[in-house]
Amino acid sequence: MKMKRYFAPDMRQAIRRVREDQGPNSVILSNRRVPGGVEIIAALDYDEALVNQALGAYENNSRGEGEAAEVPSGMDKPYPGENIGDPAAESSIQSIRNDLKALRDLMEAPLLQFGWGEMRKVQPLRANLLKRLMALGLDATLCREIVDKVVESGRMENGWAASLKLLAEMLPVSDDDILSEGGVIALVGSTGVGKTTTVAKLAARFALRHGRRHVALITTDSYRIGAHEQLRTYGRILGIPVQTAGDKDELAAALNHARDRKLVLIDTAGVSQRDMHLTEKLSSLNTGGQEIHNYLVLSATSQAQVQSEVIRSFQKSGLQRCILTKIDEAGSLGGTLATLAHHGLPAAYVSDGQKVPDDLHPARGEKLVKHAVELMQQRQEALTEDALAFNFGGLVANAHV
Known part of the structure; x- marks a missing residue:
């Protein structure tokens, strides 16, 4: 009889290793939680007598590690009903939970x-x-x-x-077109998703269609080193003035100064979706004057779970649309599409590169699905x-x- 011990991070991976090594006719003799995962003992040519003998020897050898030393006779032994401490109780409960999970995983794998x-x-x-x-x-x-x-x-x-x-x-895709309608648009989102570059793309597109004198740029990013300068560089290239607003009052003043512009784009500071002060930071966009539409910039390279977390967090402050960026860097697009479908947040634009203003396109459902299929085929x-x-x-x- 061939017995072998297997280690893996979880029960499913352990069972897969057993099956790959010994085939579908192997028998799992025991399993237990160990530091770093689980341990399984499996065998081929199953013989119950030999198994019991082998497992008995194994348990005797490992018992010294798992059992506590016997209490000396001169020391007080705890009364059976005595509470001997919450940490120990919690540890026992957690151990039971781990054992139950291991048993469930062991039963689930072949059933699935x-x-x-x-x-x-x-x-x-x-x-x-x-x-x-x-x-x-x-x-x-x-x-x-x-x-x-x-x-x-x-x-x-x-x-x-x-x-x-x-x-x-x-x-969900948006029929609204910033490039036609204009308005006051704030791009919000996490750090590094491409807000500033997207602002430049939108500004350049609008300027080409309506003239640069109808566009204004405002930055409220006072946290990132060089953030103001990056947008000012784009502004100089496009011939569009850039104003800086460090707080709500300065933002109100900047908006008032740009009130005759058809399109005002606000580049905001990146905020983590887990920031405890996220709502407070975004509330500075509510000046009580002009209506500001918040567009969430969402990176297609993020995991679907992270994207969902970002949407839920930023929705507390109100979101009208989203803009998908880094489409060209994504290895898969299915998770992003699923996130949009589940949350119902309309996508207005997609960005698939760094070129200003070329790599920005209106979001279209059929094109997004087509790109997702192409990525799947490439993988x-x-x-x-x-x-x-x-x-x-x-x-x-x-x-x-």
Whole structure:
């Protein structure tokens, strides 16, 4: 009988290593939490008597590490019902939780594999469509919603094209055009997402269409070294004056000075979505005078979870639209599209480079989906069966929410 010990960060990875090493007929003899992850003992050519003998020896050898020393007879032993300290109790509870999680993971992994395998057999068209949508980078909830709608419409024979068309229709894009209507627009967002460059692109585009005398630039970024100078450099190149506003009163004065301009663009300081004072900092944009429209600048290179966190945080101060930047740097676009679909925040523009003003385009659902498919094809990375089964577990869970 061949017994072997495996270590991995979590139970799913441990089971996968067992299966890759010993094949599907291996038997898991024991599992336990260890520093840094989990430990599994698995065997081929299973023999119960030999297993019990081997595990007994293993437990005897490791017992000295896990058991406390016996209390000497001369010392007081705690009464069975005595509270011996909250930290110890918390530690015991956490240990139980860890054991339960390990047991759940151990049971879930083969069940998810089984469930995904059954779907591929019983509903091959649905399974293939889910697989392609997952490869696109969409989350389980959106994948299921799209496939359900395609099934209901009776378009499964052309399911992939129907799914992409449906995804494009689900993306919130804005019909409003800053370059036509103008207004007072503040670009807000985290540090490093490209707010200043986007301000320059919008200003250049508007100036080309309406004339530079109809554009004004204001910066409120007093935190980043060189932030004022960067925008002033763009202003000099474009022939557009740039004003600096360090507080609400100065912003009100700058807006009043630019009241005859059709388009006023405000470049704000980058603020982390986890900044406790985010709402307070953004409140300085509310001058009580002209109406300011907040556009969130969102980087397509950020993780979907981070993008959702950013939207939720900045929405507290009011958002009208968003602008997607760094499209050209993103390795996958599916997560970003899913984020837009879930939050319903309309995208006004997309930026796909550093060129001013060329690399700025109106957001269009079909073009975003097309680019997401192109990125998927460039990656040429097929999802593993384990990843598909894991995502299938998310589909099942969401189906019962």
